[in-house]
Amino acid sequence: MADGDQHVLVVxxxxxxRQFVRAGMELGGYRVTEAANxxxxxxxxxxxxxxxxxxxxxxxxxxGSELLERIRGWSGVPVxxxxxxxxxxxxxxxxxxxxxxxxxxxxxxxxxxxxxKVVLRRQSERKDGESALRLDRLVIDFAARTVExxxxxxxLTPKEYRLLQVLAQHPGKVITHQNLLKSVWGQAHVNxxxxxxxxxxxxxxxxxxxxxxxxxxxxxxxVGYRLSDPASRDHARLD
Amino acid sequence: xxxxxxxxxxxGIIVFLIVSLVLGYLASGxxxxxARALKKENEIRDLYxxxxxxxxxxxxxxxxxxxxxxxxxxxxRKVLLFDSLGTLEAKSERLGDVEIPHAVTEVVSKMPExxxxxxxxxxxxxxxxxxxxxxxxSTNTADFGVIAVDLGRPSEVFDELRARVVALIGDAGLSxxxxxxxxxxxxARTRAExxxxxxxxxxxxxxxxxxxLSSILGASTVLSLAPEISGNARLKKLAALIHQESERxxxxxxxxxxASRISSNGLQAKLEWAEPADFINAALQRSRNRxxxxxxxxxxxEELILxxxxxxxxxxxxxxxxxxxxxxxxxxxxINVRGHVELGQFVISVTxxxxxxxxDDRPLLGQxxxxxxxxxxxxxGLGLGFWIASAFIAANDxxxxxxxxxxxxxxxxxxxxxxxxxxxxxGYDSHSSVALADEEEKT
Numbered sequence: 001m002a003d004g005d006q007h008v009l010v011v012x013x014x015x016x017x018r019q020f021v022r023a024g025m026e027l028g029g030y031r032v033t034e035a036a037n038x039x040x041x042x043x044x045x046x047x048x049x050x051x052x053x054x055x056x057x058x059x060x061x062x063x064g065s066e067l068l069e070r071i072r073g074w075s076g077v078p079v080x081x082x083x084x085x086x087x088x089x090x091x092x093x094x095x096x097x098x099x100x101x102x103x104x105x106x107x108x109x110x111x112x113x114x115x116x117k118v119v120l121r122r123q124s125e126r127k128d129g130e131s132a133l134r135l136d137r138l139v140i141d142f143a144a145r146t147v148e149x150x151x152x153x154x155x156l157t158p159k160e161y162r163l164l165q166v167l168a169q170h171p172g173k174v175i176t177h178q179n180l181l182k183s184v185w186g187q188a189h190v191n192x193x194x195x196x197x198x199x200x201x202x203x204x205x206x207x208x209x210x211x212x213x214x215x216x217x218x219x220x221x222x223v224g225y226r227l228s229d230p231a232s233r234d235h236a237r238l239d
Numbered sequence: 240x241x242x243x244x245x246x247x248x249x250x251g252i253i254v255f256l257i258v259s260l261v262l263g264y265l266a267s268g269x270x271x272x273x274a275r276a277l278k279k280e281n282e283i284r285d286l287y288x289x290x291x292x293x294x295x296x297x298x299x300x301x302x303x304x305x306x307x308x309x310x311x312x313x314x315x316r317k318v319l320l321f322d323s324l325g326t327l328e329a330k331s332e333r334l335g336d337v338e339i340p341h342a343v344t345e346v347v348s349k350m351p352e353x354x355x356x357x358x359x360x361x362x363x364x365x366x367x368x369x370x371x372x373x374x375x376x377s378t379n380t381a382d383f384g385v386i387a388v389d390l391g392r393p394s395e396v397f398d399e400l401r402a403r404v405v406a407l408i409g410d411a412g413l414s415x416x417x418x419x420x421x422x423x424x425x426x427a428r429t430r431a432e433x434x435x436x437x438x439x440x441x442x443x444x445x446x447x448x449x450x451x452l453s454s455i456l457g458a459s460t461v462l463s464l465a466p467e468i469s470g471n472a473r474l475k476k477l478a479a480l481i482h483q484e485s486e487r488x489x490x491x492x493x494x495x496x497x498a499s500r501i502s503s504n505g506l507q508a509k510l511e512w513a514e515p516a517d518f519i520n521a522a523l524q525r526s527r528n529r530x531x532x533x534x535x536x537x538x539x540x541e542e543l544i545l546x547x548x549x550x551x552x553x554x555x556x557x558x559x560x561x562x563x564x565x566x567x568x569x570x571x572x573x574i575n576v577r578g579h580v581e582l583g584q585f586v587i588s589v590t591x592x593x594x595x596x597x598x599d600d601r602p603l604l605g606q607x608x609x610x611x612x613x614x615x616x617x618x619x620g621l622g623l624g625f626w627i628a629s630a631f632i633a634a635n636d637x638x639x640x641x642x643x644x645x646x647x648x649x650x651x652x653x654x655x656x657x658x659x660x661x662x663x664x665x666g667y668d669s670h671s672s673v674a675l676a677d678e679e680e681k682t
Contacts, residue, residue: 016454024461084449088509088551106453106489108482109460194512194545201514201543212516212539219517222509222551 006120007031007049011041011067012056012082017105021054024109028116038062045071051123052116056082065097072098078119080112088222092176095223100173118172118229133168135227138207138216140168149207159184160203163196167217172229174220200225285312289407293414302418306376306411310388313407314400317389320376321347340365343387346373350385360405368392372404377412380419434502441499445492452492456485486528490562494623497555501630508549508634515539515578515585515656518550522557523576529565534573544578546585546656548635553656556631556639559624560589560652568593568649585658590651596643632656 008030010021015036022032033048035041038059044050053071057064068079081094081102091102100119103112131143139148147154147164156164166183167175178190185195200219204211218228292305303320310318319339321327327339342363350373360374370390376383388404390397459481468474500506516539523535564574568591575590625641632639637656643649 014450014454016451017457020454020458020461024457024464027461027464084446084453106449106456106485109457109464113464197512197514197545198543213520213537219514219521221518221521221554222511222549 005031006051007033008052008054008116009033009035009041009044009048009050010054011035011038011059011064012054013037013058013060014056017056017082020109021112024113025054025116027109028113030116036060038064038067041067042070045075045077050077052120053077053079054082054112054116055079058084065094068094068097068099078123080115080119082107091174091220091223092178095174095176096179121229122170122172133171135168135171135216135229140164142168147207154206156203156206159199160206163199163203164207164217167225167227171227174224174226176224180224196225282313285309286407290410293411296414296418302411302415306386306408310386310404310407314388314390314404316391319343319387320384321387322384339387340367340369340371342366343371343373347385347387350375358405358409360401360408362390362401363387365389370397372401374405374408375412376408377416378409379412379416383412383415438499438503441495445496445499448492449489452485452489456482456489459485494627497627497631498623501627506552506630506634508552510547510549510635512545513548513550515544515546515548515553515587518548518554519557519576519578519587521550521554522561525554525558526561526565529562530574532570533565536573536575538575538577538579540579544580544585545659547659548637548656552631552634556628556635556654557587557589559628559631560639560654563624564589564591564593564650564652567591580658583658583660584655587654587656588651589654590649592649593647595646595648595650596641597646 006029008025010018010025010032011034012018012021013036018034018036022034025032030052033044033050035044038061041053041055041059045053055064055068059067064081064083068081071077071079078100079098081099082105083090083094083102084105094102100122101115103115131141133140133142137150141147142165145161145165147156147161162184163180166180177193177196180196181190181192184199185192189195200217201211204214204217207216208214216228218226220226286309289305289309293302296302296305307318307320319327340363342365346361346363358374358378360372363371363373365371370393372388372390373385375385386408390400390404459478462468462478463475463482468478519537519539523530523537561574561576568574572592574592576587577590578585578587580586625639629639632654635656637654640653640655642651642653
């Protein structure tokens, strides 16, 4: 359950979708405001302290991705995208534009709630500025640059550590291939996906029980990788 | 009357006679020429009418009719048309009942497979003093049948007549071929337009179905979360039912969308270096509701395998295969998924212990909308799964094959994907000196 005073803005031109998303979010303990178009959404975000925006891409007055770009111009408010189209290229583009997550329609309410929870927690943790991240069996200490698995120190190469660190800065969030390649290998190698595959495999061999069935370092097909967040674990996904 | 006068009178008569003789001769020549010209004109008019009728004809029947009428006018005798099987199809009517000579039917029946150069036609003696010309309507295809023309008794005009008849049949044959070609083209165009329209319709209908479905599915999952309902076993079941059924509907709509994308050639594989384990896991994850009650055993190689594939398409293809395996095998029976390297290929096999394939079904599997006749009444579905999987795998340069020992002996679906050559495989290693350089173990 959320704090009760966390305020969610649901932006969708279809009243039916707004209706059940509102019901679901309220069941989850959030306060909900609705907007049926882009300009109403912008006004709400400007006038009220919104904690999370659930944004449908197909809006009557402005393209959803353009709206996202405008919001990101001045606000870091978490945004979860709703979309009927599930193209990987589009997902990548939205993540690069600053979306925190995306959910493909049709979706389960439980899934949207789980995503919302992860995104909001990430937001509050960012404010706290924690120096260590605990993911079940894995503990990453950013200050000491060490990684422990079941209490045992892991020997990671600098690139392996850097890869894990980039992912761990936003646990639960999908980091695109391009972003990871740029952060670890530099701009010149953004298209060399094979480097990433090799190092993800090496990392999985060190942190996963079965590298063929990863539970911590998860693949988002055609988009990127993410670290599993305990809050989003085991939730039904439909995309 | 003086002698010079009578002499000049005789001379005048002679001159007159000569002039009239010459004039008469000239006049009859002119008459003959006029008659000949008239005949020629009639023939040309006939020919012109014939060619007009031929070019206006929009069916083979029209051409046959024009050809027959013209030939009958030209030779003034009997014209018979046989179809490609040697059966009499039509005859020139105004000549009354025709007795077809045996010799003609014999030649006609041998004509289609005869292998003779039919362009000049064959002259057949009807053993009654007459001759018939037998010629295939077209020398390129037997489809248009064979024509037989009664040429009458051999005479000096015989050869000329024969040549004209042959030329005429040749023209008609060409028109028929052209018409056939034109028809084939127009049929193909109509088919393509229909197909395009159908795909557009399917696309928009699926989209229109999907929008309300999003609300139904979403709302049903909210209901399942509500304490009033999750606390009531009966209501909880109903909410779950709406949820499951709308999910099933969603899968079928997705299949229709995929199928229409494949049919309209909208499928574009985005090939990237990828690990097969990733899409196999994603497919298992997506199909987990259908696989829920069974043991799924997955065996994959220990080492890193890199393929050039579109992981998203491969995941969907494998998902279809897994769904089928779950659909056509008993709920508690295990399913085995095995990936291994074999002869330069990465091979994924999915084995179930279910209905298997019977001999009748085997050649049909893989066709769009095919469903085994044993399952028609029992298991729901549109029969698109295997077909979609095949198309997605083909887009990844792979192959798919289904084998079964027989009815109720289970089935194995084998997918083979090209494994990049060892040299290419090391392509990513060759960069290692620069990009993959990684200092030794961190402290």
